[in-house]
Amino acid sequence: MSPSAGGLVVFLLSVQVIQSQDGLGVNYHETDVCAAKGSTVFIICDITHPPGIDPSDIKDRFWFTKEKDGEPVDLRTDSEYLDRVMYGCFVTRCYLSITDVRESDSAEYKITFMTNKPGEKYTGSPGVTLCVTGLQVQVRRLNSTWLELTCHSSCVLSDRAEYDWYKNGEIIETGSSLRVSSGSTDRYSCYLRGSSGQRSPAVYGPQRPSVSVSPSAEMLEGDSVTLTCSADANPAANYTWYKGDGTSDPRLLSEEPQLVFSSIQSSDFGWYFCTAENQLGRKTSEFILIRVKYGPQRPSVSVSPSAEMLEGDSVTLTCSADANPAANYTWYKEHEDSPRASGQIFTITDFTAEHSGNYYCEAQNEMGRSNSTLLLITESGVDRTTMIIHITRWPLLVVMLILQLLFCLWTRKKKAVSSTTEPHESREAVEMDLHPECEDLSDMAAQREDPEEQEDRV
Structure with missing residues (x-):
């Protein structure tokens, strides 16, 4: 690339500064150069030789930015500039060309001359400050x-x-x-425009964020778990974490790229998602379900029917416990080593007195086990057949005896009215005097009463 092609970068300033050292004049065309990253930069200077020194006396000339042991280091020998620098001089004008400039090239550049005389050298200082942006x-x-x-x-x-x-x-x-x-x-x-530099990095809104989980294996209660949200975006995105399944307002959890559970619990089970946002836009990740393995919580037990059991009834016991993975259930009767049944539901189809007692269930999975509280199942003590007899037979017999007794009283009263007796006093006395047959019926009714009713009367 010729010097004129890099004019946009090099000839930004028209100020000329002439420095002299021991009679050597160095005129750098610019003292400050700003160049776009990736472009080609030219630094140019004019030389004025001191009296007594002919241009043919100049043995060597080179550019440098740093020194080693007090001596300038030729850029052509610096590995950072390898194949990127080129020098040139035309009588009294010299130049330095640097291609594909990098931000690390930002430095002060100087030219130095050495003559045929041992140890004689000249350096144009201060030099040119290059800033690569x-x-x-x-x-x-x-x-x-x-x-x-x-x-x-x-x-x-x-x-x-x-x-x-x-x-x-x-x-x-x-x-x-x-x-x-x-x-x-x-x-x-x-x-x-018009330079040989590079385009700027593109700016754009976040792409859809991705979510990673560490560790990726199954989570056990108490483990340390980290969720990481990341999205391709420029400028860099800001991240926000939420918990929710999309059916209601989500709960804000964190405004960091990572959501950390130092000791994850069963209550942390649920759906999570994150958002990525910068000045150009906002995107939401997919929902991720966090499953935590944990042992069964204390089981609860229900019984149906819930009233006292009667002999011959069917009784159903149901056990349930929160666990992940799902628990297996075993039923026990107190003071017995062998289980009565397995499964979440335990049914006694023909309840008898020997079934009465305390029952409990045990919930177990690979994470642990837990027992329910004792559940007392008792029989009412009344045989169903006997109860039916009490309800149906005794009321019928009592009614029949009462009807017979009323009939006797009516017959006796009728006879007393038709016979010749004394006025009121005699008649009342007759009415209160029961027929012997009616007295027997009254005794029978008393004897037929329900033993439980007699006991209650006593």
């Missing part, structure tokens, strides 16, 4: 709809610098700034 796109929000993109560099490239704007790799506009809509998924970058 990468282009960056700055994002500024104008309102809820629009953003303004500006091409930025750490040093001033040129007052007349113009930029080409790229959208997804294609030039779309030229100018110092670009307006785009908020939430766009496109990639935007800028380039210093």
Whole structure:
């Protein structure tokens, strides 16, 4: 590349500074150079030889940025500049060319001369300060709809610098700034027009975040678990963690890329997701289900029917316990070593007195086991057949005896009225005098009463 091709970078300043050392004059065309990363830079100077020194007396001349043991180090021997530097001199004008400049090339550059006389050398100092800058796109929000993109560099490239704007790799506009809509998924970058530098890194909103879980194996209660949210975005995204399944408002958990459970618990079971957001947009990850393995909690037991049992009834006991993985159930009767049944439901189809007692269930999985509290199952002590007899037979017999007794009283009263007796007093006496047959019926009714009713009367 010729010096004229790099003019945009090199000839930014027209100030000429002449330095002299021992009669040697070095005129650097610029004292400060700002170059775009990846471009080619030319540093040029004019030489004025001191009296008595002919240009033919100059044995060597080279450029350097650092010294070793007090002696300048030729850039051509520096591995950091290998195959990237080139020197040249035309009578009294010399130049340094550096291709594909890097930010690490930012330094002060000087030229030194050595003559035929041993130990005689001349250095133009101070030298030229080179600043290599990468282009960056700055994002500024104008309102809820629009953003303004500006091409930025750490040093001033040129007052007349113009930029080409790229959208997804294609030039779309030229100018110092670009307006785009908020939430766009496109990639935007800028380039210093007319230079050989590199385009700026593209800016874009977050892609859909991905979630990783560490450790990725099964989680046991008490383990340390870390969820990490990551998304491709520039500028870098900010992350937020939530817990929720999408059916209600999620619960905010953290505003960091990682969500850390130092000792995960069964209560942490559920759906989680994260969001990634920068100035250009916001995206949400997929939901991830966190399953925690834990031993059974204390089981609960229910009985149906819940009233006292009668002989011959069917009784169903149900055991349930929160556990992951699901628990297996075993039924025991107190003071017995052998289980009565296995499974979540235990049914006694023909309840008898020997079934009465305390029962409990045991829930077990690979993480542990847990027992329920004791459940007392008792029989009411009344035989169903006997009870039916009490209900049906005794009421019928009593009714029959009462009817016979009333019939006797009616017959006796009728005879007393039709016979000749004394007035009221005699008649009342007769009415109260029961027929012997009726007295027998009254005794029978008393004898037929329910033994339990007699006991209650006593």
